[in-house]
Amino acid sequence: MRGETESRAMKPAESPSETLPGGIPSRENPGNAASVPPAAPEPGAEFDRPESWTRIMGLPIGWFALLFGVILLCAGLGVLPNTMLAGFAVVILVGAALNWIGGRVPGLRNYGLPTVLCILTPAILLHLGWFPAALAENMEIFTDGSEIGFIDFYVASLIAGSILGMPRALLLKAGARIAVPLIGTIITVFLVVGAVGAALGFGLRDAVLFVAAPIMGGGVGAGIVPMSGIYSEQMGGDAGAYVAQLIPAVIIANVLTIFCAGIFNGITYKGQQFFVGFNGNGQIVRVEGSTDQFKAKAKPTSGSFNVLVVGLTLAATLFLAGSIIAEFVPGLHAYAWTILLAAAIKIFGLMPASFEDAVSSWFGFVSSTLTPALLVGISITFFEFDELGRLLSDWRYPVLVALAVVVAILVSGALGWLVKMYYAETSIAIGMGMTDMGGTGDVAVVSAANRLELMPFLQVSSRIGGALVLLTVSLLIPIIG
Template sequence: MAKSTEGYKGLKLFELPWTVFAIFSAIVLAATYLGVLPQGMAGCFAFMIVIGTILNEVGNRTPIIKDYLGGGAIVVIFGSAALNYFNLIPKLLDAENKVYAMGIKLDLIGNITTFFKPTGAFLDFYIAALICGSILGMNRKLLAKAAARYFPAIFGAIVLSFALAGIAGAVMGFGVIKSVLLIALPIMGGGMGAGAVPLSKIFESSGTMTADEAISTMTPAVAIGNAISIVMAGVFSKVLKGDLNGKGALMKTGDANAQEYEISPEMQKKRDHVNVTNLGKGLFVSCSFFAWGYIVSKFWTMLVPSVSIHAYAWMIISVAVCKVLDIIPEDIEIDCFQWFQFIMKNLTTTLLVGIGICYLELSTVIASFSLTYLVLCLLTCIGAFVGAAFIGKLVGFYPLEAGITAGLCMANMGGTGDVAVLSAADRMELMPFSQISSRIGGSIILIIGSLLLSILGGML
């Protein structure tokens, strides 16, 4: 009988011993470069898992990149885009003469593009799981009780970051609307999977620009904003003293601390008990909420045709209302959370490979990057921190902790960015609050994005 891999202690890739992963990867890559990789979903998934896992590991182990530039996620996106840009992945280069990259008659890029576009089916599938599971997986007290004080701090971060980016954009000749929509908006959106990716779809649905163009322009901003947020968290936590620094406590009164909002051991035990039926129910409920978002969007468009709000936004609002009002049974909430975890842990790198190949044009990225771009990213992050710190102080928070959680944890790259920012600030006990910023705050940005694009999109 073959030995189990459960007790393996060495390097693992895609949660497999690296030797096992290497064998299966060799099979996939051999099929790819012999031109016999299966068509459709099977071949696409196999190739993207191999490439995504390898690039993710490189990013998570490379100094500076792993600490300040988003780690594996950024390397997967840009690495995949580079492989496509330099024609290192088999694809059809000339439809009329049947000219293929490297002479291999396999249009893998075309297959992956069909999988991701034009409907964006896989993106929608991923985002539906992410939104539904992440919101329903939050502690209800954290969502309901903290909202009265915490959300004003988030809005303070959003308003000032947008204002500074817009003013600087006007002064530096980049443009107010362009600075807000293409730099401040994605930086404050909560990373790639829950931020820039759905935002790009919203851009496309509004007719402002294609999703490809939006991703190519926004991705550098997300990466730079993440790096700046981590550095600022470390610096400000050491520089700010006295009444500005709560030394890890968010609220001055002490009547609501992070422990009150943690997931109970009983709930955690239920979450950890996963079975395939739970995953199936989570899939169904997530997709149903997504369909509901489209129903509401249709009726909204009929009633208010001048203001377009994307189905993502309506889904977010609907799920949040159901969570706060305790409408969804607990077991179904757990099912959705488990499905979200399954998708996030197993298919995030796959999604990022698709984004890099199908949506990120390196030529556009290179053309958009400049000193002006860097300054606008820096001012967006400064605005996020100062705006959250100022409003946080008014509602009874310590400014440093408010600026870090409600500000910089809005401007970083989601969950991994939260860990990096709080680690740099030595404030890991504030993780429950940072999750509000990444999950609910990021969702608010999608709603704001829908509204702004319906009003200002034609001015880009």
């Protein structure tokens, strides 16, 4: 009775959505196909529009091919300059082409295929000698060169926009409750994976820093990239070498996480309750009220020129402020201080809402247009097949990766249940949100779990949880590094 009472108490005052995108019946009303669908789009829906087959990056395929041909001709003639302008052209066109190809494959496109193609294809072609050397050199200098620093450009935009664009109520009212499974899961995964890694002879340090941390770090752009910079600064060595060691764990964990999300959907689709508080049918908190106030705004996809330039300037200045603090307070990377500054500004309301919206609009532009560009740059610059082969040849590595995913899912659900959250929803939102591949992984997980309404909470896991992981490794390296 208690579980039924709690479930009824959590129903929003307004009529809930009863069908999912694509006509899939919801858990609350499996038979009603006439109900209003939720606002969240079906993963891969953008690829179903008829014009998506004839346009790439909004351009007719013929025009896109012409632009692509120009960069290939420049590379072939040896006149491709290693400048910011040329770098933008190369990574954007290569990334857009691979992202478009991945989006043409039904089913797999919903589970991160465009992202995987962007990460793996350039590296594979380069390894086989089929990728133009001039393009590869240009992409390396543009992505990681100290004079251009596309990575800093992207990460600063992502950190500032994702945090400042998050609902304040989500940080304040739900923050304390979510913090328990979020922080507890990070600590437990680090301890368990570290201990098992030490027991298996893999090494506590390597298990924590190169398995647990990247898996829990929030994906590639927001996790691996800043994490590699932290490792390079605090342990020495090249950041690119660290990226090559960190990426495999994230890719493997993402596949396992999506598979687990499908299992959760299968065992809860008809509202099954294995114990009181197990299944919230899409609701995450077992208290009276609605979670509507915690829903994130739709990510902006456009903005006026002055709004975008204000967003860019604020994001860049916030990163510079983090760099200043890092200079005087060593021990934490500038990325970590940028995260803390953005969170403080949001929590204490230190910035006008119009400024926050400007940063969020800039983040929307960068994340929606430049993520494939970043991924192909990372692929060429950092991905090493020799390193990948070395890692996978050791049976302990995939075992530890799987262990991290399973522990995160089980522990997050248990801790969420203890603080009046539903076990299944917390496992999906926190455990799976932290072990997937960031933004693309979040979409795939909520789709596989049939719980699109949990997207804001997976964003918290990916962004805030990933930020906590960056802070944690910054503090751990002096101890175990």
